[in-house]
Amino acid sequence: MGRFRDLRVLLPFGLTIAIWWGLKAGLDISDKLLVSPPRVWDAFVVLATRGILAEYVSTSLSMIGIATLISFGFGVPLGFAVGTNRYAARALEGFLRYLQGISGIAWLPLAILWSGFTHTTTLAIVIYTLIVPIVFNTMTGVRAIPENYILALRSLGASRLRIVTDVYFPGALPSIVVGTRLGMGYGWRALIASEMLVRQGGLGDLIFGARTFGQIDRIMVGMIVIGTLYIVVDRLLVQPVETMTLARWGVLRK
Amino acid sequence: MSADKIVVSGFRHFFQSDSGPVQATGQIDLTIREGEVVTLVGPSGCGKTTLLKAIAGFIAPTEGEIRCDGRLVRAPGRDRGVVFQELAILPWRTVRRNIAHGLEIARVAKAERDKTVERLIGLMGLVGFEDRYPHELSGGMRQRVAVARTWAADPDVILMDEPFAAVDAMTRLTLQEELGRLCATTRKTVFFITHSVEEAVFLGDRVLVMTRRPGTIKATLDVPRHGKGGRDWDSFTGDPEMRAISEQVMHLVHAERV
Ligand SMILES: Nc1ncnc2c1ncn2[C@@H]1O[C@H](COP(=O)(O)OP(=O)(O)OP(=O)(O)O)[C@@H](O)[C@H]1O
Numbered sequence: 109m110g111r112f113r114d115l116r117v118l119l120p121f122g123l124t125i126a127i128w129w130g131l132k133a134g135l136d137i138s139d140k141l142l143v144s145p146p147r148v149w150d151a152f153v154v155l156a157t158r159g160i161l162a163e164y165v166s167t168s169l170s171m172i173g174i175a176t177l178i179s180f181g182f183g184v185p186l187g188f189a190v191g192t193n194r195y196a197a198r199a200l201e202g203f204l205r206y207l208q209g210i211s212g213i214a215w216l217p218l219a220i221l222w223s224g225f226t227h228t229t230t231l232a233i234v235i236y237t238l239i240v241p242i243v244f245n246t247m248t249g250v251r252a253i254p255e256n257y258i259l260a261l262r263s264l265g266a267s268r269l270r271i272v273t274d275v276y277f278p279g280a281l282p283s284i285v286v287g288t289r290l291g292m293g294y295g296w297r298a299l300i301a302s303e304m305l306v307r308q309g310g311l312g313d314l315i316f317g318a319r320t321f322g323q324i325d326r327i328m329v330g331m332i333v334i335g336t337l338y339i340v341v342d343r344l345l346v347q348p349v350e351t352m353t354l355a356r357w358g359v360l361r362k
Numbered sequence: 363m364s365a366d367k368i369v370v371s372g373f374r375h376f377f378q379s380d381s382g383p384v385q386a387t388g389q390i391d392l393t394i395r396e397g398e399v400v401t402l403v404g405p406s407g408c409g410k411t412t413l414l415k416a417i418a419g420f421i422a423p424t425e426g427e428i429r430c431d432g433r434l435v436r437a438p439g440r441d442r443g444v445v446f447q448e449l450a451i452l453p454w455r456t457v458r459r460n461i462a463h464g465l466e467i468a469r470v471a472k473a474e475r476d477k478t479v480e481r482l483i484g485l486m487g488l489v490g491f492e493d494r495y496p497h498e499l500s501g502g503m504r505q506r507v508a509v510a511r512t513w514a515a516d517p518d519v520i521l522m523d524e525p526f527a528a529v530d531a532m533t534r535l536t537l538q539e540e541l542g543r544l545c546a547t548t549r550k551t552v553f554f555i556t557h558s559v560e561e562a563v564f565l566g567d568r569v570l571v572m573t574r575r576p577g578t579i580k581a582t583l584d585v586p587r588h589g590k591g592g593r594d595w596d597s598f599t600g601d602p603e604m605r606a607i608s609e610q611v612m613h614l615v616h617a618e619r620v
């Protein structure tokens with residue numbers, strides 16, 4: 109059964125490639141607009157064997173990795189601080205929603221004016237994108253914890269720190285993980301967009317640079333790698349963590 | 363005559379709401395003696411939970427003061443354990459670790475902690491469920507865990523807010539008998555809120571009846587106990603004296619129907 113499901117997942121991919129190939133051959137589309145799948149494969153082999161791809165990939169992956177760590181490190185405590193304070197939560201909820209309307213990309217002009225075409229600019233954009241869902245979800249997670257959990261612990265003599273470690277953290281953990289996963293998805297998109305403008309390496313730089321030389325094959329390799337890396341990181345790294353925490357701690361909201 | 367444990371004097375409480383202050387209780391004066399089980403019945407919304415939360419130290423009284431062992435209550439403390447109606451044991455801790463929580467916080471050594479937890483697991487009929495999580499237990503068992511957690515921390519005073527209200531009627535009878543035994547053997551000072559007149563008379567050494575909101579204490583009835591130790595429902599229902607007291611309380615409560 110599982111095996112059939114796996115195959116079904118691949119079906120749309122195969123179909124897309126078939127249509128792409130069919131259109132290219134059937135309508136005789138110029139190489140300036142679209143290249144065939146084998147040409148993309150050839151470009152992939154060239155980029156991969158020369159180590160070019162690895163360099164761009166590692167730039168993008170380390171950027172998203174660093175941004176995730178920083179956003180987690182600052183976003184979770186911030187979410188706790190806000191979530192445990194009813195007044196702060198009410199004050200900040202609207203503001204956070206508002207910020208979600210201004211995408212990371214919309215900050216690029218300002219960020220470039222402030223820090224130029226640098227990794228710092230890109231990192232700032234990605235952290236901004238990532239941290240908002242982390243703060244937001246930590247906050248909602250904390251606020252969803254029944255007050256009785258906290259009252260009961262206080263009458264057992266628990267200190268504030270003890271309540272954070274024994275109630276707030278485990279109670280909000282499923283929500284924190286969900287927020288981080290969401291943030292990483294948004295952050296990945298913001299990263300690619302920022303790299304396209306900042307042009308200091310990364311997969312966004314790869315595909316935008318290839319455009320200047322009309323290298324459609326490289327553009328398409330870049331796009332496929334961007335999608336593949338997202339799925340691989342999300343499904344093989346982030347989702348298992350989420351499933352694990354939900355199974356272990358998620359009983360709260362069964 | 364034992365010493366006064368909890369003294370509530372001139373207590374009145376108001377909550378702030380968007381449409382101004384809401385009076386939650388009328389003036390309440392109350393003394394609970396050491397080792398006494400005091401039960402409280404009253405109509406919904408009369409301020410029972412408010413009074414309990416003030417004794418626990420969760421809310422500061424708008425007026426009046428509350429003393430425990432002569433000291434002013436300002437904050438929650440280990441000397442006053444609380445059992446809520448529901449939703450108070452932690453779903454990510456096993457039965458054993460929930461019960462041990464208060465002892466962990468008090469940094470009691472592991473060996474002693476285990477001994478206490480083991481004893482309460484036996485007393486509360488939780489043997490075989492030590493390593494289960496709350497969502498794997500019935501509502502009645504979860505309440506046993508909550509009761510055991512509070513008892514394990516060994517507070518002087520135990521405050522209970524309708525602890526068995528969400529439990530099915532059959533299980534409730536058992537839990538009430540178990541609690542009665544626990545109270546009798548440990549001689550804790552207990553303040554117990556309930557909607558059930560029978561439960562109040564069955565468990566209490568003294569039953570308090572409150573008026574409707576803003577509630578004040580309108581009557582206090584002593585429940586004489588013949589013999590020591592546990593109480594059970596069979597002898598309770600067969601006892602004309604108990605029936606008479608229950609009826610009396612029932613009349614007082616009915617007069618307050620909203
Ligand atoms: N946090 C609050 N803010 C505003 N009003 C409140 C708050 N808590 C309680 N009240 C009001 O105070 C009054 C007393 O509430 P309380 O919870 O003490 O009643 P109760 O006797 O425990 O009722 P029940 O039997 O239904 O549990 C009620 O009218 C209630 O609406």
Ligand SMILES: [Mg+2]
Nearest residue numbers: 410411412523
């Ligand atoms: Mg109540």
